[in-house]
């Protein structure tokens with residue numbers, strides 16, 4: 001079986017699909033290699049992510065990874081969300097095939113972009129290094 005049951009579950013029944021009209025942070029990222037796009041919306045109250053939704057124009061692994069990533073950051077602080085790594089998402093999904101790892105990078109980057117948007121909109125100071133492109137996916141065989 002190429003994909004774990006968790007991947008299949010999150011692909012078939014993705015959690016938190018949609019958008020938030022009055023989101024406090026919105027992040028949109030694209031994968032230059034495959035052309036897939038992911039958008040994440042965050043509702044933030046007193047530094048806590050109280051709601052999160054995502055939209056993905058992407059492959060099944062990207063859908064599963066975004067679904068899992070939204071579940072992992074909901075109810076957590078924005079600082080916690082920034083530490084979410086694509087590896088943690090892949091682990092939570094019980095793995096992805098090597099050539100699909102880059103799809104999980106898209107989820108991590110969308111979360112980070114949404115937090116950056118929240119910081120920018122609210123004039124919250126941050127170290128720009130935090131948002132240097134964290135990963136170049138060396139596994140992408142597209």
Ligand code: FES
Nearest residue numbers: 034036059062103
């Ligand atoms: Fe593009 Fe998975 S995100 S192939």
